[in-house]
Amino acid sequence: MRKIREVLRLKFDAGLSVRKIAASLSIGHSSAGDYLCQFAASGLQWPIDISDAELMNRRLFPPAAPVPTDQRPMPDWAHVHAELRRPGVTLALLWQEYRLAHPQGFQYSWFCEHYRLWAAKVDVAMRQEHRAGEKLFVDYAGQTAPVIDRQG
Numbered sequence: 001m002r003k004i005r006e007v008l009r010l011k012f013d014a015g016l017s018v019r020k021i022a023a024s025l026s027i028g029h030s031s032a033g034d035y036l037c038q039f040a041a042s043g044l045q046w047p048i049d050i051s052d053a054e055l056m057n058r059r060l061f062p063p064a065a066p067v068p069t070d071q072r073p074m075p076d077w078a079h080v081h082a083e084l085r086r087p088g089v090t091l092a093l094l095w096q097e098y099r100l101a102h103p104q105g106f107q108y109s110w111f112c113e114h115y116r117l118w119a120a121k122v123d124v125a126m127r128q129e130h131r132a133g134e135k136l137f138v139d140y141a142g143q144t145a146p147v148i149d150r151q152g
Contacts, residue, residue: 003025003027004035004060005048006025007021007025007027007032007035007036008035008036008039008046008048010024010025011036012046012047013046018032018033018036035060038060038061039060042060071104072102072104072105072106073102073105075094075098075105075106075111075114075115077114077115077118077119080094080115081115081118081119081122085141087141087142087143091111091112091115092108095108095111095112098111
């Protein structure tokens, strides 16, 4: 909280630039700029005569309105699982598509964690017993391997 007040003091009393403020306080210039933007958006005037708790919690960084979990759309895990089988498709890509469709949806860490929990419940193992050399199994998925005919 002291650094935020110091950022505001250096900006409004000393008239320093954001980069000079950041250098003098050993913080990132983007952080200093964010503090000043939050202060401008709060509608407060310098000098401030409110307490630190009031400034932080209610004015500069108000708590985000939580969206109840039951109002957030659940991803279709079967679709996610099927899409992950395609080459080049990642959980990050599927999560980005999910967030484009549902802006109030879950964050990436929740998405990955719950997909892993769902995938652990899916039993995909099938035991196949065969003698070696009796059958040939060819995997056509993914990139192909080049075949070179040295005779022709």
